[in-house]
Amino acid sequence: MNSIIPSKSILKSLSYLDSTPKLSIPRKNHHHQSNRSQICTIKSIYKHESRNFSVGSNRADWQSSCAILASNVVSQQSTEKTDGGNADITSINGVHQTLDLVPVQQETNLPKPLSITDLSPAPMHGSQLRVAYQGVPGAYSEAAAGKAYPNCEAIPCDQFEVAFQAVELWIADRAVLPVENSLGGSIHRNYDLLLRHNLHIVGEVQLPVHHCLLVLPGVRKEYLNRVISHPQALSQCELTLTKLGLSVAREAVDDTAGAAEFIATHNLRDTAAIASARAAELYGLQILADGIQDDSSNVTRFVMLAREPIIPRTDRPFKTSIVFAHDKGTSVLFKVLSAFAFRNISLTKIESRPYRNRPIRVVGDASTGTAKHFEYMFYVDFEASMADPRAQNALAEVQEFTSFLRVLGSYPMDMTPWSPSNRDM
Numbered sequence: 001m002n003s004i005i006p007s008k009s010i011l012k013s014l015s016y017l018d019s020t021p022k023l024s025i026p027r028k029n030h031h032h033q034s035n036r037s038q039i040c041t042i043k044s045i046y047k048h049e050s051r052n053f054s055v056g057s058n059r060a061d062w063q064s065s066c067a068i069l070a071s072n073v074v075s076q077q078s079t080e081k082t083d084g085g086n087a088d089i090t091s092i093n094g095v096h097q098t099l100d101l102v103p104v105q106q107e108t109n110l111p112k113p114l115s116i117t118d119l120s121p122a123p124m125h126g127s128q129l130r131v132a133y134q135g136v137p138g139a140y141s142e143a144a145a146g147k148a149y150p151n152c153e154a155i156p157c158d159q160f161e162v163a164f165q166a167v168e169l170w171i172a173d174r175a176v177l178p179v180e181n182s183l184g185g186s187i188h189r190n191y192d193l194l195l196r197h198n199l200h201i202v203g204e205v206q207l208p209v210h211h212c213l214l215v216l217p218g219v220r221k222e223y224l225n226r227v228i229s230h231p232q233a234l235s236q237c238e239l240t241l242t243k244l245g246l247s248v249a250r251e252a253v254d255d256t257a258g259a260a261e262f263i264a265t266h267n268l269r270d271t272a273a274i275a276s277a278r279a280a281e282l283y284g285l286q287i288l289a290d291g292i293q294d295d296s297s298n299v300t301r302f303v304m305l306a307r308e309p310i311i312p313r314t315d316r317p318f319k320t321s322i323v324f325a326h327d328k329g330t331s332v333l334f335k336v337l338s339a340f341a342f343r344n345i346s347l348t349k350i351e352s353r354p355y356r357n358r359p360i361r362v363v364g365d366a367s368t369g370t371a372k373h374f375e376y377m378f379y380v381d382f383e384a385s386m387a388d389p390r391a392q393n394a395l396a397e398v399q400e401f402t403s404f405l406r407v408l409g410s411y412p413m414d415m416t417p418w419s420p421s422n423r424d425m
C-alpha cells in the first residue's frame, strides 16, 4: 500500500527529494519546514465544469459503457496494534490501554503526498490499483482505501483537488473521499467537489473511526497547551477532550496523521494530535488516551471515485447517488421525493448545498418589494441500482421536474457487519 508514483515533474523539480518541504500545518505555523515528510503544498490550478447528465438520453451509456471495475468492498483486517507498556493511560469508551514510554520505531520510507505540480502523465505501472487519498500515511482516508481495495497502492495527496486530478490524469485509478461522519455530519466541501469534477462514484466504505490522543514520548497531559487535528476529528472528540480536562486551544490542520507528523517533526512537547494508532506508530508518538471519540460508534463514510462508472447490477444491494436542481426553487423537492416513494425506493441520505452560480432567486414584484429565496443543489442517495427498472423510471420522472440532474454513481453498498468496538485504525 505504501509507495508513491514518481512523475516527470517530480523528478524535474526534485521537490520531494530535496530537503525544502512546504508542509502547511498547522495553518498558523505553515512556514515550518519538515525534513522528515517533505510535503509540498501547492494550490490547485485546474478548474472543471460539471456536465449535466441527462438520464433519458444517457441510460444506454450506463448499460453499455466500460467493463466492470469491481468495487470489491471487503472488510479490512485490523493489523494495527499498540505496543504493550508500563504506565497506565486513560481508558475511554471501554478501551483500557497501557502506555509504552519507549519511542516506537518510525518508518522512514513513507510516501510523500502528491502536489498539484506533480500531476504530469503517469509513468508505466504494474497491475496494482492506485488509490489517491488526501493526507499522509496513517490518515483515515488511507485506511478507507485499504478497506475498499485491500491490495491497492495508496497514494497520498496534499489536497482533495489533487486526488481528483490524479484520477483524471491517469496517475491514480481511484480517489477516496470522506463524505459524512456519524458525529460531525456531512463534509460539505467534498459534496461540492463531486459536482465540480466528472468522476463517478463506484463504491463506498464505512470506516469505524477510533481516535487516539498522541504526544511525544514522555509528554504528560499537564504539559499540553494545544490539540491539533483535522477539523472533523476535533469535532468528533470535543466532549471527551473537555472531560479529560483539556480546555486548551484547538487548531485545525489538513489531516489527522499530518498533525501527528507535525508534532514529531517539530518536537512539540506542548501539543497533542488526534489521530489513529497507526499514525502513532508511523511517527513515533505515544498514545496518551485511546478511543477519545465522543461516541464509540463513530463512523465515517467514504466514496470511491473512478473515471468510468461501473455497470450497475441487481444481484447485490446497490446504492445510487444523484444531484439535482430546479429553477423554481424547493417546490420541486416534494415531487422528486415522491417519485421514489411511489416505487418503494428508500432514500438513505439527502443533502442540500447552495446553488453556486445562482444562489439567490428574487420573487415578488418591484412595487411590493422583493423576497429573496436561496437556491439549492440537492444530493440524494437511494437504495436501488440503476439496472433496476424502478430506479430508471423514478429518474425519468425526476428528470421531468428538474432543470439539472446528474447521476453521480450507482455502486455496491458497503454491507460489512457493524462492529463499533473494533479499532480499525
Ligand SMILES: O=C(O)C(=O)C[C@]1(C(=O)O)C=C[C@@H](O)C=C1
Residues within 6 Å of the ligand: 134, 135, 138, 139, 140, 141, 142, 178, 181, 187, 209, 230, 232, 233, 254, 255, 256, 257, 300
Ligand atoms: O484526516 C484524516 O485522517 C482523514 O482521513 C480525513 C477525515 C475526514 O475528512 O473526516 C476522515 C475520517 C475522520 O472522520 C476524520 C478525518
